[in-house]
Amino acid sequence: xxxxxxxxxxxxxxxxxxxxxFLYLPIIVLIVYSFNSRSFPAPWKTFTFEWYxxxxxxxxxxxxxxxxxxxxxxxxxxxxxxSMCMLFFLFIGGKIEKQLSLFYLNLVIPExxxxxxxxxxxxxxxIPLGIVTVIFSHVVIGLGFIVPALYARxxxxxxxxxxxxxxxxxxxxxxxxxxxxxxxxxxxxxxxxMIFMISFDDFxxxxxxxxxxxxxxxLFLANxxxxxxxxxxxxxATILIIATGCVTSFIFISSRKHKTRVFAHD
Amino acid sequence: MMEQEVVLSPGSSAPALPRFSGVxxxxxxxxxxxxxxxxxxxxxxxxxxxxxxxxxxxxxxxxSGTLRFTISHFTQLFSTTYLSIILNSVGLSLLTTLITLCxxxxxxxxxxFHFSKYKNIISLFLLIPFWTNFILxxxxxxxxxxxxxxxxxxxxxxxxxxxxxxFLNNFFSIMVMMIYYYLPFMILPIYSTLERFDSSIxxxxxxxxxxxxxxxxxxxxxLCIGGIRTGIFLVFIPSFAEFLIPExxxxxxxxxxxxxxxxxxxxxxxxxxAVAFTxxxxxxxxxxxxxxxxGLVLFTRRLTRGVRT
Numbered sequence: 008x009x010x011x012x013x014x015x016x017x018x019x020x021x022x023x024x025x026x027x028x029f030l031y032l033p034i035i036v037l038i039v040y041s042f043n044s045r046s047f048p049a050p051w052k053t054f055t056f057e058w059y060x061x062x063x064x065x066x067x068x069x070x071x072x073x074x075x076x077x078x079x080x081x082x083x084x085x086x087x088x089x090s091m092c093m094l095f096f097l098f099i100g101g102k103i104e105k106q107l108s109l110f111y112l113n114l115v116i117p118e119x120x121x122x123x124x125x126x127x128x129x130x131x132x133x134i135p136l137g138i139v140t141v142i143f144s145h146v147v148i149g150l151g152f153i154v155p156a157l158y159a160r161x162x163x164x165x166x167x168x169x170x171x172x173x174x175x176x177x178x179x180x181x182x183x184x185x186x187x188x189x190x191x192x193x194x195x196x197x198x199x200x201m202i203f204m205i206s207f208d209d210f211x212x213x214x215x216x217x218x219x220x221x222x223x224x225x226l227f228l229a230n231x232x233x234x235x236x237x238x239x240x241x242x243x244a245t246i247l248i249i250a251t252g253c254v255t256s257f258i259f260i261s262s263r264k265h266k267t268r269v270f271a272h273d
Numbered sequence: 274m275m276e277q278e279v280v281l282s283p284g285s286s287a288p289a290l291p292r293f294s295g296v297x298x299x300x301x302x303x304x305x306x307x308x309x310x311x312x313x314x315x316x317x318x319x320x321x322x323x324x325x326x327x328x329x330x331x332x333x334x335x336x337s338g339t340l341r342f343t344i345s346h347f348t349q350l351f352s353t354t355y356l357s358i359i360l361n362s363v364g365l366s367l368l369t370t371l372i373t374l375c376x377x378x379x380x381x382x383x384x385x386f387h388f389s390k391y392k393n394i395i396s397l398f399l400l401i402p403f404w405t406n407f408i409l410x411x412x413x414x415x416x417x418x419x420x421x422x423x424x425x426x427x428x429x430x431x432x433x434x435x436x437x438x439x440f441l442n443n444f445f446s447i448m449v450m451m452i453y454y455y456l457p458f459m460i461l462p463i464y465s466t467l468e469r470f471d472s473s474i475x476x477x478x479x480x481x482x483x484x485x486x487x488x489x490x491x492x493x494x495x496l497c498i499g500g501i502r503t504g505i506f507l508v509f510i511p512s513f514a515e516f517l518i519p520e521x522x523x524x525x526x527x528x529x530x531x532x533x534x535x536x537x538x539x540x541x542x543x544x545x546x547a548v549a550f551t552x553x554x555x556x557x558x559x560x561x562x563x564x565x566x567x568g569l570v571l572f573t574r575r576l577t578r579g580v581r582t
Contacts, residue, residue, distance in 0.1 A: 019383045019387045020387075022380060023380065023383055026380050026456075029456075030399075036422075037409070037413040037416055092309050092311050093309045093311065097309070101306055103309070103313070106313045109313055112320075112324075114506065114510075115510060115558070117511055117514035118511060119531050120558075123538065123547060123548065124326060125319065125323045127330055127548060128319075144319070146315060146319070147316065151316075210407065210517060211517075214535075225408055228408040229517060232521055247406060248401075255401050255404050256397060259396070259397050
């Protein structure tokens with residue numbers, strides 16, 4: 008019989024452990040079945056790589072994959088470019104406090120509602136649905152992340168740093184390049200990566216704004232799910248999960264490193 | 274490059290502004306202010322105008338070729354079918370929020386105070402499912418809940434059941450999927466709020482004579498109410514308009530707000546009804562968000578009543 012005190016000691020690890028089991032069990036089962044030589048409803052047979060080989064021969068899947076990649080890259084780039092413009096504007100003394108309140112509503116409006124609004128808007132303006140409309144909608148979401156984050160970090164910058172840079176003879180451009188930009192690089196990098204991942208994984212906005220001829224990876228996955236389970240998707244899922252794990256660890260480690268460096272600097 | 278026209282501003286904390294001369298200054302500043310406002314122009318063009326359009330379109334009837342004001346889109350929604358769908362959606366998202374909160378708060382609390390050594394690794398492993406494509410999560414749960422899936426096989430192996438149970442295509446599978454998908458959205462804000470506090474605050478509270486329960490109510494919850502609020506909004510708002518999970522896990526039996534919107538948008542092609550229904554759902558969301566916000570403020574005030582800060 009387990010005594011009362013050991014039981015008490017065991018409860019907290021058990022709770023944490025069971026939550027992680029809940030979070031990771033389906034992912035592990037999914038990965039295991041990508042190596043099964045027989046398609047899913049059948050039990051485990053033998054180990055195989057054939058689904059991975061089939062994955063690389065799958066045409067429509069790769070088209071949708073690259074579509075997603077292009078959409079994510081373009082929307083990240085647009086967000087990055089616009090926020091850099093805003094940053095330079097702030098640097099030369101522009102004020103955006105009032106305009107910033109434009110972004111407050113992004114948090115409380117469900118994505119599906121925005122998607123319906125955008126779809127109605129695009130059809131009113133006769134903009135053909137496709138890659139452009141998907142990118143435009145993703146940029147709206149991305150800006151909602153990058154603009155407030157960048158502004159919050161910019162305000163924290165000690166004004167004496169820029170002053171010191173001028174005193175030491177740097178021009179405005181040099182000050183921007185060597186002082187302001189390096190200080191904001193971590194937040195720019197992590198939010199850009201975040202926007203890339205949000206855009207790459209987005210389903211709702213793409214579903215409404217993509218039209219009939221354009222397909223992103225999420226739309227492809229949702230369609231294939233409606234048609235049932237295919238081990239090729241398991242192989243893709245395994246690769247995507249590993250890639251997501253790598254990118255997440257990278258963002259995580261870089262953001263932690265940055266935090267310690269800032270404290271040491273201050 | 275070395276034009277030294279530096280103005281130091283002694284005693285003021287305003288940043289020293291870069292100096293440009295004459296025409297150069299005018300060109301740069303005017304041009305850059307226009308470019309610098311690009312994010313806000315984009316936000317207005319692709320967020321506010323569509324939202325206003327959504328709102329106005331739900332009151333406009335253009336079936337006869339001319340635009341006229343109407344509330345017919347709304348009146349046709351006031352039937353028991355639609356009202357029950359709205360109530361179901363509210364119930365589903367509130368239930369998801371409540372269950373994820375009940376799991377997330379103890380989890381974050383325990384993992385911060387008992388496993389603070391592994392803080393980094395725990396947050397990393399929470400972030401990975403958070404960032405994985407959410408359709409893959411649904412896909413993964415099929416393998417667990419299917420008739421020959423993992424759960425049935427485990428239960429049969431240990432002799433709990435003799436016949437495989439139908440876990441899929443019912444309310445149970447919808448709920449499991451909703452909780453699974455939204456749990457990281459609830460945990461992460463609460464976890465990162467708690468992470469910031471030094472555990473000595475709680476020791477101090479215990480030293481000053483509060484018991485565990487009082488410490489929890491008067492110190493821990495008021496301190497991390499910000500994280501709890503963010504978590505509630507991050508779960509409640511998107512789960513309200515969720516339509517892929519009920520569609521794929523519920524097997525066409527369950528209709529929620531998101532499903533109705535997508536049905537009217539793509540199957541029925543009745544834009545007016547879809548838009549009116551979306552406006553209505555948005556109104557319901559905003560109303561509930563407002564009440565949650567008010568309720569949380571009152572709740573914290575009541576908890577910290579008599580506590581001097």
